[in-house]
Amino acid sequence: MSNNNHFPLLKSRARIGKLELRNRFVLAAMGSNFAEKDGTCGERIQAYYENQARGGVGLIVLETSSIVWPAACSMPHMVGFSEDRFIPGLTQLADRVHKHGARIAAQLNHSGKVSQEDTVAGRPLWVPSLLQKGTSDMLSLLTPKELGNFIKAAGPDGKGPSYHVMDQADILALIQQFAAAARRAKQAGFDALEIHAGHGYIISSFLSPAVNKREDQYGGSLPNRARLLTEIIRAVRAEVGADMPILVRLDAKEYRIEGGITPADFVQTAKLAEEAGADAIDVSAYGNTAKGIAFTEAPLVHQPGGFLEFAKMAKAALSIPIIAVGRVELDVAEKGLATGHFDFVAMGRKLLADPTLPSKVMADQPEQIRPCIYCYICVSQIFINQPLMCAVNPNLGNEHREHLIASSNESKRIIVVGSGPGGMEAAKVLAERGHRVSLWEKERDLGGTARIAALAYEPNGRLIRYLADSLRRLAVDIQLGKLATLEALRAERPDHVIVATGAARKAPEIPGKHLKHVFDGDQMRGLLFGTDAAAARKLPLYQRLMLAAGRNLQLLRHIGLMRTLSHFWMPIRKQVVIIGGGLVGLEMAEFLVARGRKIVVLEPTANLGPELSIVRRSRVVHLLKEHGVELVTNADIRAIESQHVTYQLDGKDYQAQGQQVIIALGASADTSLADQLQAGGLQAVAVGDCKRVGYIDGAIHDARAIASTI
Numbered sequence: 001m002s003n004n005n006h007f008p009l010l011k012s013r014a015r016i017g018k019l020e021l022r023n024r025f026v027l028a029a030m031g032s033n034f035a036e037k038d039g040t041c042g043e044r045i046q047a048y049y050e051n052q053a054r055g056g057v058g059l060i061v062l063e064t065s066s067i068v069w070p071a072a073c074s075m076p077h078m079v080g081f082s083e084d085r086f087i088p089g090l091t092q093l094a095d096r097v098h099k100h101g102a103r104i105a106a107q108l109n110h111s112g113k114v115s116q117e118d119t120v121a122g123r124p125l126w127v128p129s130l131l132q133k134g135t136s137d138m139l140s141l142l143t144p145k146e147l148g149n150f151i152k153a154a155g156p157d158g159k160g161p162s163y164h165v166m167d168q169a170d171i172l173a174l175i176q177q178f179a180a181a182a183r184r185a186k187q188a189g190f191d192a193l194e195i196h197a198g199h200g201y202i203i204s205s206f207l208s209p210a211v212n213k214r215e216d217q218y219g220g221s222l223p224n225r226a227r228l229l230t231e232i233i234r235a236v237r238a239e240v241g242a243d244m245p246i247l248v249r250l251d252a253k254e255y256r257i258e259g260g261i262t263p264a265d266f267v268q269t270a271k272l273a274e275e276a277g278a279d280a281i282d283v284s285a286y287g288n289t290a291k292g293i294a295f296t297e298a299p300l301v302h303q304p305g306g307f308l309e310f311a312k313m314a315k316a317a318l319s320i321p322i323i324a325v326g327r328v329e330l331d332v333a334e335k336g337l338a339t340g341h342f343d344f345v346a347m348g349r350k351l352l353a354d355p356t357l358p359s360k361v362m363a364d365q366p367e368q369i370r371p372c373i374y375c376y377i378c379v380s381q382i383f384i385n386q387p388l389m390c391a392v393n394p395n396l397g398n399e400h401r402e403h404l405i406a407s408s409n410e411s412k413r414i415i416v417v418g419s420g421p422g423g424m425e426a427a428k429v430l431a432e433r434g435h436r437v438s439l440w441e442k443e444r445d446l447g448g449t450a451r452i453a454a455l456a457y458e459p460n461g462r463l464i465r466y467l468a469d470s471l472r473r474l475a476v477d478i479q480l481g482k483l484a485t486l487e488a489l490r491a492e493r494p495d496h497v498i499v500a501t502g503a504a505r506k507a508p509e510i511p512g513k514h515l516k517h518v519f520d521g522d523q524m525r526g527l528l529f530g531t532d533a534a535a536a537r538k539l540p541l542y543q544r545l546m547l548a549a550g551r552n553l554q555l556l557r558h559i560g561l562m563r564t565l566s567h568f569w570m571p572i573r574k575q576v577v578i579i580g581g582g583l584v585g586l587e588m589a590e591f592l593v594a595r596g597r598k599i600v601v602l603e604p605t606a607n608l609g610p611e612l613s614i615v616r617r618s619r620v621v622h623l624l625k626e627h628g629v630e631l632v633t634n635a636d637i638r639a640i641e642s643q644h645v646t647y648q649l650d651g652k653d654y655q656a657q658g659q660q661v662i663i664a665l666g667a668s669a670d671t672s673l674a675d676q677l678q679a680g681g682l683q684a685v686a687v688g689d690c691k692r693v694g695y696i697d698g699a700i701h702d703a704r705a706i707a708s709t710i
């Protein structure tokens with residue numbers, strides 16, 4: 001442990017109302033789909049939240065929960081607060097959280113127009129006034145399997161949602177339902193309540209001028225639109241008494257929604273909430289769900305610290321604590337606390353990736369925090385009605401199972417071959433379990449193909465760094481530039497060999513693929529990192545010289561530096577055709593277009609980026625289109641010529657212009673090394689892409705599963 005006292009304010013105790021919290025970390029509410037089918041809290045969800053509490057967070061905000069279960073639910077396994085039968089499970093959950101010193105708030109909600117489960121059951125959705133039906137642009141990007149999960153959301157008649165405009169009696173009933181749910185939360189031993197007044201749910205539908213077109217005292221002016229919220233706060237206060245803190249989650253802005261909530265509206269609403277008795281404001285935002293990109297503007301903001309400005313505005317206008325959220329890095333959080341821009345920081349994805357983040361900060365070991373890679377897999381799971389999972393944290397959702405990485409009784413000699421995320425994760429888990437581990441990598445640097453992914457998408461680089469640092473800390477014997485052969489491995493007499501050498505990439509037989517201006521994904525990686533001499537020979541002399549200089553100066557070894565330098569120069573021409581619109585093709589396009597290249601992506605199938613999560617896929621596709629990238633699906637590639645690629649679409653001939661062609665197709669599993677080692681008498685097992693081609697999550701989860709059994 002280091003002696004530095006980093007982040008003193010994040011570590012400091014503070015109060016919301018009369019509730020004292022052990023630090024400033026709040027687990028942001030996140031739907032998990034871990035509740036039981038009947039809305040109760042069983043072992044899975046209890047174990048998940050207990051583990052979050054064990055990780056050191058000050059306050060847990062339980063995920064969105066229905067005050068009228070099974071109605072008003074946005075996911076199939078949603079927690080209920082609407083009947084007393086829910087209290088025993090909630091009590092157990094709260095007790096397990098308290099055991100570890102954390103506090104817990106219930107997030108009370110009615111999903112209103114987002115109540116997908118009402119549509120599934122054929123019930124109308126409650127709304128303040130009639131809505132236009134719309135569809136999301138994400139739907140056109142779904143794979144057939146994902147689409148299958150959406151079908152039931154069209155309801156029993158397949159026609160999609162129907163709506164019920166709430167009358168005054170409904171409004172009164174709703175207020176009472178919130179109050180009754182709050183009473184149950186208190187009975188179950190919860191420490192606080194969060195009234196969800198954001199994210200398109202019922203209260204925010206009343207707050208939003210774009211949705212609320214009522215002409216009674218609940219519509220029109222801002223105080224009228226906020227009336228439902230303030231009446232709910234008052235009713236809840238009357239029910240739970242003065243001591244139980246009431247947090248209110250509000251949207252500070254509605255992105256890409258014409259006439260939606262503005263930051264000025266938000267501040268005014270927050271003041272009204274304070275006057276009505278709220279003890280804290282949790283500052284979020286919302287985006288138009290018809291646009292996939294908007295979801296990554298809000299609520300799952302992609303821009304680091306994207307909502308901090310709003311928190312600051314609220315702090316300046318209110319006297320109750322303000323909770324900031326939205327990709328807030330630790331140093332930014334500490335600074336925001338120091339400058340008085342907010343009082344607490346809620347974290348969502350970071351605490352999924354590493355629930356022990358607060359303890360690591362408390363112990364001055366922030367460098368040991370497993371980073372989130374902003375891949376949006378977690379939330380995409382919820383979109384397709386599946387349980388929450390995290391790409392980099394395989395333990396998430398499995399807390400109720402036996403602990404995944406129990407120590408081994410026997411310390412074995414294990415060699416891991418290949419240092420992509422799968423290989424490094426395997427080596428890490430094996431070393432943590434007490435084995436003697438060597439990691440062999442044939443290149444000069446750790447990371448494997450994830451290095452190119454890190455070049456295109458910065459958060460991937462953090463994962464490589466974290467894994468590499470963990471291995472060094474665990475004293476794993478790292479051997480770079482070491483080629484694994486049967487003879488070399490045999491000579492080491494390992495008890496086990498883990499083969500994590502990644503996928504084989506063989507470009508399909510397209511006429512012209514051997515031309516000098518054509519590169520496959522591996523060659524492109526080799527070019528950019530200066531490790532493929534054969535690929536470099538295809539370049540003109542001046543480009544070869546530039547690359548050689550970069551290699552000699554060791555510039556090509558540093559991903560961050562490469563990301564910056566490549567904005568100024570790289571051996572890629574101005575117009576590029578990428579054949580293949582999967583993960584590699586899209587990330588390559590993202591990287592190149594950001595560096596001023598004109599790109600056409602030709603994808604032979606109907607699906608773009610199926611390996612990417614839905615939310616990240618729709619973000620990437622949107623941004624590529626916005627930057628003028630032409631994305632062609634169902635392209636039947638005919639031939640690569642010197643200045644263009646010919647393809648057919650619906651039987652018609654087309655040409656995509658490009659002075660350079662990248663073939664990002666043809667990745668396949670490759671167990672040849674593992675097979676050879678097994679045949680040679682070694683205990684070898686394949687993990688990750690060499691077994692089954694996928695995304696980082698597949699490699700990491702597979703590696704951990706295998707490493708935990710040795």
Ligand SMILES: Cc1cc2nc3c(=O)[nH]c(=O)nc-3n(C[C@H](O)[C@H](O)[C@H](O)COP(=O)(O)O)c2cc1C
Nearest residue numbers: 028029030031063064325326327347348349378379
């Ligand atoms: C998987 C997932 C589920 C979420 N579910 C909820 C929810 O139930 N209620 C809510 O208010 N916000 C929900 N959010 C939004 C988070 O509370 C948080 O505001 C958002 O993730 C931004 O914070 P972050 O950048 O730290 O992840 C969810 C986010 C994620 C990633």
Ligand code: SF4
Nearest residue numbers: 372373375376378391
């Ligand atoms: S799934 Fe991806 S985005 Fe979500 S928490 Fe894990 S790493 Fe972060």
